[in-house]
Amino acid sequence: MSCERRDFLKLAGISTLLGLAGRGTLDALAQQVPEVAPRERPLTAKRWAITIDLRKWTPQDSEACIRACHDEHNVPHFDNPKDEVKWMWMEDFEHSFPSQENLYLSEEYHNRQVPLLCNHCDNPPCTRVCPTQATWKREQDGIVMMDWHRCIGCRYCIAACPYGSRSFNWRDPRPHIHGGDPERLNRAFPTRQRGVVEKCTFCEERLAEGKPPACVEACRSGAMAFGDLEDPHSQVRHLLQENFSIRRKPGLGTQPEVYYLV
């Protein structure tokens, strides 16, 4: 990485010098090979995790985070709920945490909408059932990744996931992304094709560029945080130490890595 930085500084210096030479710059650029702009330092971790503080979460966050995620990844919108494709979505408390629904739960939590996304489980049941290894847990950082090239659309993973985090493209998604308006696609990211399962990827493509996940970035209230669960000094570890947290369906043993602070 440090080498790339060095290359970048060299290039920047040379460009500045050439800039002083006026037209010479254009000629020199014409000779330039279309090399990559050196990237920001990628964000890495041993075990990525997200914390969501339900006390801070606002209805504006629900709107902004879901829109940021779905716009970023060209997630289609279908009016028919049977066709729904979702990476991030809202659900009421009772259905998000079925084991926490005690009698006479406080009104505050009883009526609360909870943001849900793929839990990137430490022990993901979805990856175990995939016959083509189109989904797997990344060894380097624990992200439950998908290879859409390899998915054959058998939907075993949808059946295996206890959180409803996976969606199937029953129809061609392209005409249903921003109503089929190609101008509004995110051209840096692909769409999916019919017959492929999709889900949240922890914005691994953004982490590689040194950016936080789109939902965390869009969350204005600061209710969302992300970080390395295995780094004792990370923000998520501090938050987990200082607050009481719950996870979805912990009894299943999947070890979800999205923590809700309550």
Add this chain to the structure above:
Amino acid sequence: MFDAPKVILGLIIFVGLATFPLWYNGASGQAGNLPDLVYPDPAAHGTQCILDKEYMKASHMDLLNQWRDDVVRRGDRVYEAPDGRKFVMSLQNTCMGCHTEKARFCDQCHNYLSVKPYCWECHIEPKGSF
């Protein structure tokens, strides 16, 4: 031979029909329509692709498969060419960043050879040819 004129006439018609695609193409001048590729503007993008032209012409699909596996499955996103230049491995962003006209580049040979890669069912074409 009985009915020689009829048999010979029938044979001539049969051979004519069987070879119809060949002579029709020849007569209509379509066979001469070789792919006509538009290369990226050298002023903006230079003249050197990631690897040399002959390799790219014959084996770009191998490179793309290797890139796909490196990025998606190994999380490795930077490709270092043998001459030391580095590229972000991305069909949609890197390749199409220079080759902005799919219809006048990719499609030219693919149509000529009647190969139908399904890259574009997911990867988004550059704006010029959407």
